Amino acid sequence: xxxxxxxxxxxxxxxxxxxxxxxxxxxxxxxxxxxxxxxxxxxxxxxxxxxxxxxxxxxxxxxxxxxxxxxxxxxxxxxxxxxxxxxxxxxxxxxxxxxxxxxxxxxxxxxxxxxxxxxxxxxxxxxxxxxxxxxxxxxxxxxxxxxxxxxxxxxxxxxxxxxxxxxxxxxxxxxxxxxxxxxxxxxxxxxxxxxxxxxxxxxxxxxxxxxxxxxxxxxxxxxxxxxxxxxxxxxxxxxxxxxxxxxxxxxxxxxxxxxxxxxxxxxxxxxxxxxxxxxxxxxxxxxxxxxxxxxxxxxxxxxxxxxxxxxxxxxxxxxxxxxxxxxxxxxxxxxxxxxxxxxxxxxxxxxxxxxxxxxxxxxxxx
Ligand SMILES: [Mn+2]
Numbered sequence: 001x002x003x004x005x006x007x008x009x010x011x012x013x014x015x016x017x018x019x020x021x022x023x024x025x026x027x028x029x030x031x032x033x034x035x036x037x038x039x040x041x042x043x044x045x046x047x048x049x050x051x052x053x054x055x056x057x058x059x060x061x062x063x064x065x066x067x068x069x070x071x072x073x074x075x076x077x078x079x080x081x082x083x084x085x086x087x088x089x090x091x092x093x094x095x096x097x098x099x100x101x102x103x104x105x106x107x108x109x110x111x112x113x114x115x116x117x118x119x120x121x122x123x124x125x126x127x128x129x130x131x132x133x134x135x136x137x138x139x140x141x142x143x144x145x146x147x148x149x150x151x152x153x154x155x156x157x158x159x160x161x162x163x164x165x166x167x168x169x170x171x172x173x174x175x176x177x178x179x180x181x182x183x184x185x186x187x188x189x190x191x192x193x194x195x196x197x198x199x200x201x202x203x204x205x206x207x208x209x210x211x212x213x214x215x216x217x218x219x220x221x222x223x224x225x226x227x228x229x230x231x232x233x234x235x236x237x238x239x240x241x242x243x244x245x246x247x248x249x250x251x252x253x254x255x256x257x258x259x260x261x262x263x264x265x266x267x268x269x270x271x272x273x274x275x276x277x278x279x280x281x282x283x284x285x286x287x288x289x290x291x292x293x294x295x296x297x298x299x300x301x302x303x304x305x306x307x308x309x310x311x312x313x314x315x316x317x318x319x320x321x322x323x324x325x326x327x328x329x330x331x332x333x334x335x336x337x338x339x340x341x342x343x344x345x346x347x348x349x350x351x352x353x354x355x356x357x358x359x360x361x362x363x364x365x366x
Contacts, residue, residue: 002124002152005042005077007221007238008053008186009207010034011088012070013062018212019272023301030240031209032066035073037238038208038221042077045223048122050077053186053205054086054131054158060095067096075103082117083108084128086158086186087167091130109156112136114144118151124226127180128156135166139174146179152226155183161202172197182224182231189215191222194233201231210243213274217242241300242271250308251279256286257294260304268299280352281308324358 012031016024042050056070074081083106085091092098097108107117109128117126129140139159146153155178159168167187175183176198183202185192191206205222207215220238224231248263250256260275275295277286288304295302318328331351338344 002122002154002226003046003048004154004182004184004224004226005038005045005047005050005221006053006184006203006205006224006233007038007050007208008158008184008205009055009086009189010052010209011055011058011207011211012066014058014211016211018303019301027241032069033240034208034238035070036076039073039076041221041236041238042079047077047079047223049079049119049124049126049154050074050081051126051154051156051184052081052083053156053184054084055088055186056083056086057089057096060089060092062089062096067100071100071102071106074106077105079105080119081106082126082128082156084156084158084186085109085130085132087131087134087136089131090134091132112140114140114155124152124154126154126156131158131168136168137166138168139170140168141170141174141178144174144178148179152228153180154226155180156185157183158186160187161185161204175200175202181229182226184224191220191235193235194231199229201233203233205235208238209241210239210272213243213245215243216245240270244268244271244273246273246275248275248277249279250277250281253279253281256281257291260291260295261298264295264298271299272301273299274303274305276305276307278307279309324355327354327358 013028014031016027019027085097089095091110102108109115109130112129112132114127114129119126127146140157159170161170162172163169178200180200183200185202185204188204189207192204194201194203203222206219208219208221210216210219218237218239220236223234223236246263246265248260250259253259273295286306286308288306292302292304295304315328317324318332319325331347335344335347338347
């Protein structure tokens with residue numbers, strides 16, 4: 001049985017453009033901690049292999065301390081580490097992969113063609129290749145087939161499955177023909193979960209830390225167990241901070257701050273939130289600055305966006321000789337006969353939805 005810790009797309013030294021300069025600096029230093037936590041995870045769980053499928057660095061010229069911290073951490077995994085450089089950190093004579101001295105247990109793939117690294121103690125062979133420039137338009141597995149020699153064959157690549165573009169487009173048919181038991185991929189930043197093409201299982205772990213609101217929620221790596229032909233994968237969260245979207249409905253709220261606070265999740269202390277204010281608000285020209293400060297008492301960083309609509313006088317058109325007028329007169333009668341507050345609330349909501357539908361506006365948020 002083989003236990004593999006599979007990570008990709010760390011993007012160390014990413015600029016974190018959505019944050020203040022101070023917070024971006026803090027994020028970069030937190031990101032630099034990621035390899036250490038990855039190594040700890042490998043050691044604690046007793047991994048047989050660590051596979052890192054490219055884009056470890058955001059650019060080919062990372063800070064020296066970042067590359068050194070990565071090399072140091074990877075020396076502490078207690079097992080072989082294999083790296084397949086990606087389009088953000090291609091292998092080249094001036095890349096940190098060539099310039100830095102890496103610990104003995106770290107193997108870096110250096111060629112665009114597939115290279116075999118036999119692991120006799122583990123009864124497996126790891127095949128991998130590298131981006132050697134910022135793009136490649138061929139499939140790295142074109143014509144590739146691992147020998148049927150009784151070994152378990154594992155692959156590691158930075159590639160774009162079913163992609164058409166410049167980042168190693170990889171047809172699923174090439175994966176199916178590869179003879180690999182597991183293919184550890186990098187490039188796509190959302191975790192794919194375990195996929196299958198023919199007899200080959202493949203997966204993208206996604207990036208282990210989000211860098212913006214297009215990389216939401218829990219992020220991490222994969223713990224892959226290979227037992228003969230059977231492959232299983234477990235997602236392990238690793239992100240220090242999550243990006244999350246939150247909606248705060250201000251409808252009927254006298255104090256927007258209270259509505260905002262009650263919408264914030266209790267476990268967001270370390271997270272980066274985008275709070276979208278919705279609903280009908282009586283407050284014209286909401287002041288977002290104090291609301292942002294208030295939100296940041298419950299999370300690490302917040303953006304606050306105003307998407308509220310100003311409350312309209314619902315009944316102003318009740319006397320019109322139109323369908324809208326008829327609808328409003330009917331609803332007014334029902335409201336007058338409402339048995340309790342609950343029913344009143346539901347009817348008022350029905351009026352808002354009905355008006356939105358009749359006027360072809362977007363439905364108000366319920
Ligand atoms: Mn990437």
